[in-house]
Amino acid sequence: MTRILLPRLEPVSVREACCVVDKTPSRYPYLGHLDDGLSVAVGGNGHGARGSDGIGQPASTVVLGEPWDFPLPQKTFAPTTAPMAQPDRPSYLKPPFGLC
Incomplete structure (x- = not known):
């Protein structure tokens, strides 16, 4: 795709990486308003x-x-800007992270 969009680009090196994984303390995504006019949907x-x-x-x-x-x-799903305590959950309730 990069070669199509930037045909004259001559990279020094090329490296692929996994997607970004952002984890919330609650293990649920944050969906909501942080401020007037600023809403978020983060934390997959x-x-x-x-x-x-x-x-x-x-x-x-x-x-x-x-x-x-x-x-x-x-x-x-309420977003928080302060750190939350990690809930103590049995391993069978934890999502299988790192599957990207």
Whole structure:
């Protein structure tokens, strides 16, 4: 794709890497408002691409101010700017990170 977009580019070296994996302490994505006019949908926890439709639908609901109609409470996805304590969970409840 790079050669199509930048045909004259002559890189010194080329390296591929895994996608960026951002993990939230709650292990749920953050969907909500940080400030007036600033909303976020971040923290796929290694599953962002696979869950993009499932994350995008409630994210758009929040951003557009529509009524929340999803099985988990909206506060489960509330963004935080302060560090949270890591919940102590059994290993079978932890998502399989690093699958990118």
